[in-house]
Amino acid sequence: MATDDSVDLKFRLFDGTDIGPTKYDLSTSVTTLKQIILSIWPQDKKNGPKTINDLKLINGGKILENNHTLAEARLPLGELPGGVITMHVVVRPLTMEKSERNDLDIPKTNRCVCCIM
Template sequence: MAEGMEPIEVRFRLFDGTDIGPNGHDPSTTVAALKEFVLARWPQGKEVAPESVNDVKLISAGRVLENNTTLAESRLPVGEVAGSAITMHVIVRPPQSVKTEKKKVSKSPKQNRCGCTIL
């Protein structure tokens, strides 16, 4: 950890309302490393579970965080209470089904069928 920089307490809120953490992380930790942390501590027995880092999105203060940014770059100091944990929401991409994969392969032209009526 860098000298003079305090760890940032982060809590990861899963889709069902359960939490992982809070745990202290170095401000220079990347979002990709945070995703790996979440994967390593994912609760057993959950119906939905990510298979890789690419299946996870972290949202903080309404923003989807990019893998190459650091925790220090991602946080918004406005509205934070000293000594409190930052809550990041964890979104898991649902597994691709065979039906959706076939739909992507289909090359049929799309037809716009708008049913809107403007009065």
């Protein structure tokens, strides 16, 4: 049950599983939420985030900014009185450094040829 100064949130992961719901104060920052998600991330999930910069929180179709609080994020608190708000968690795909890509020994082939006549 949400009160005037707190809200129940659950976080939906990419595979449809949820973390939570848990009660959070409206003064909680998005950065703090990301730190919490990172600390309780299920260990059995592959390709999990390494840092909070690998996470994006989406609520109501909007990506939440790190420096905002839940109150500033304008959560749809009035829509579901006493309900749980679901935020979607997106993990930035892991990218390889250029040196790591070079170590893969992928043969370089020309795939495109242009001919001007």
